Amino acid sequence: MLKGKKILIGITGSIAAYKIPLLIRLLKKDGAEVKVIATPSAFDFVTPLTLSTLSGNPVSVESHDKLTGEWHSHVELGLWADLFIIAPATANTLGKLQAGIADNYLLTVYLSARCQVMIAPAMDLDMFKHPATISNIETLKSRGDIIIAPGTGELASGLCGEGRMEEPEVIFDLIKSWVKKCKQFSEYNILISAGPTYEPIDPVRFIGNHSSGLMGFELAKAFADRGAHVNLVSGPVNLKLNHPLVDVFPVTTAAEMFENVNLLFNQANIAVMCAAVADYTPESPAKTKLKKSEDSFDLHLVKTKDILLHLGNNKKDDQFLIGFALETDNAHENAIKKLHNKNLDLIVVNTLEDEGAGFKHQTNKVTLIGRDESSTEFDLKKKSAVAVDIIDYIAKSLTI
Numbered sequence: 001m002l003k004g005k006k007i008l009i010g011i012t013g014s015i016a017a018y019k020i021p022l023l024i025r026l027l028k029k030d031g032a033e034v035k036v037i038a039t040p041s042a043f044d045f046v047t048p049l050t051l052s053t054l055s056g057n058p059v060s061v062e063s064h065d066k067l068t069g070e071w072h073s074h075v076e077l078g079l080w081a082d083l084f085i086i087a088p089a090t091a092n093t094l095g096k097l098q099a100g101i102a103d104n105y106l107l108t109v110y111l112s113a114r115c116q117v118m119i120a121p122a123m124d125l126d127m128f129k130h131p132a133t134i135s136n137i138e139t140l141k142s143r144g145d146i147i148i149a150p151g152t153g154e155l156a157s158g159l160c161g162e163g164r165m166e167e168p169e170v171i172f173d174l175i176k177s178w179v180k181k182c183k184q185f186s187e188y189n190i191l192i193s194a195g196p197t198y199e200p201i202d203p204v205r206f207i208g209n210h211s212s213g214l215m216g217f218e219l220a221k222a223f224a225d226r227g228a229h230v231n232l233v234s235g236p237v238n239l240k241l242n243h244p245l246v247d248v249f250p251v252t253t254a255a256e257m258f259e260n261v262n263l264l265f266n267q268a269n270i271a272v273m274c275a276a277v278a279d280y281t282p283e284s285p286a287k288t289k290l291k292k293s294e295d296s297f298d299l300h301l302v303k304t305k306d307i308l309l310h311l312g313n314n315k316k317d318d319q320f321l322i323g324f325a326l327e328t329d330n331a332h333e334n335a336i337k338k339l340h341n342k343n344l345d346l347i348v349v350n351t352l353e354d355e356g357a358g359f360k361h362q363t364n365k366v367t368l369i370g371r372d373e374s375s376t377e378f379d380l381k382k383k384s385a386v387a388v389d390i391i392d393y394i395a396k397s398l399t400i
Contacts, residue, residue: 001176003031008081008113010106011051013041015156016088016122016165020046023087023168024054027175035077036060037106039093062105074105078112083175086110087148088122088165091133097145098136116178120148122165124157142382148174184400185391186227191268192220193261193275193307195235197254201299202286210359211276213237215324218387219272220246226391231268233260235275254278254304261307265314270394272322273308274348276359280304312343320398322346322390328353335369345371346397348390355380368393 007027011017020036027034034055038048048059060077078084086093086106093107097119102108110117119140127133128150141147148171153164166174194216198206217239220232224245232241233249235257241248249264251257254277265271280301290297308323315321323344325335328351335349349367365380368390378389394400 001030001179002027005032005179006080006082007032007034007175008077008084008109008115009034009036009055010084010086010089010109011036011038011042011046012086012088012090012093012106013039013044014088014090014122014165015045017042017045019165019168020087021050021054023171024051026168026172028054028056030172030176035080037077037109039104039106060105060109074108075112078109079114081113081115083116083118083178084110084113085118085120085171085175087118087120087171089119091121091123091127091130094119094121094133094136094140098139116144116146118146118148118171118174118178120165120171121150121163123150123163124155125159125161125163128163144384146178182225182227184226184395185223188223188228188269188400189267190220190223190228190230191233191261191264191271192216192223192230193233193257193273193277194220195237195239196276197235197257197278197304198252199254199278199281199304200285201282202288202290204289207278207280207282207301209276209278211235211237212359213239213275214362215364215383215386216272216274217241218383219274219390222384222387222391231264233257233264233275235277254281254307258305258307258310262310265311265319268319270320270322270398271311271315272390273311274324275307276326277307278304306342308342308344315343320345320394322348322394324348325350326359327351332367332369332375335367336373339369339371339373346394366390370397 011020024034035057036051036055037060051059096107102111137147148166151164151166152162154160155163195213196209196211198208200206220230224230224243230246232246236252249260251260281304283300283302321344325338325347327334331349331351335347339347347369350364363380364383364386366378368376
């Protein structure tokens, strides 16, 4: 499973470092390419000769060789890795990772890495339970790092409790599970719509809404991180997504969004319509800027094409269609009506009644309602975490 995968291991100064040679051996045996970074204090517990012999690569400790002046680029190493696992991670290292401190080579590579990072803490019981450590771990998790929770057992201090770094075999299995998850949707084409639409009144003014597009962009990234090819049709937003598996199609109006979504829908296995599309648009936008003259102004609006209804009426049996419903009242009842009226397989419901949910927030609080009207509620979370919840639900529904 790990053949060709590039695994970077960062070792810090904990007695649990003695476990890492076995982890390296397991990774190499499964076909991974392994490189090791160590802090100087890590060599109090494991030798560089052991690490370089098992990994087949020299161990990196400093940004440059003081004798030859050879430069070891932390940027290149950070870009090289498919996965960076810091194990063991001491309480000191956790604090520095959280604060963005870069006073050793391992930390500079961490700040340069674009890949997934796993962190396996190792420390004494009271250190692990300290509020500072707990806060540092929560911050790192919120940024997307995967924390491998330590086990409970006998510690170096003689105490028995939580803080013992997880065993190499368990970490190895977690790495394989992560790699498998990265390929989960590799056979799938995903269509996502995101953001608002702007309906022109004249060349200067428009009718729009407060959608930032963040939820749709997080969904696109999360799907792509699991191997899917994603077509993202986005209204005007201040977001960028650079991912080799994501193609972005920028649009402005509801009509443009309909045209693009309709063209891309046939090749989609899963379609997630997350955009806040205008229901109405000015019938005849002015070609020049309208001047303020009268005390009142009448604007004649006509309905836009209902993208979700069109997709629901035309979807094939092997396509899975998801809609979103942002409500202000009677959220559950209104969402179920929309679910059936538009022939959806799943509807994601949120309401402006929940603080921190909806537009203009980094967070969201959603309920997922399936075709059988069964519902699953989630707590308020960052939209990146909400995207993961939605994708996990889809994967379970489709037994992927």
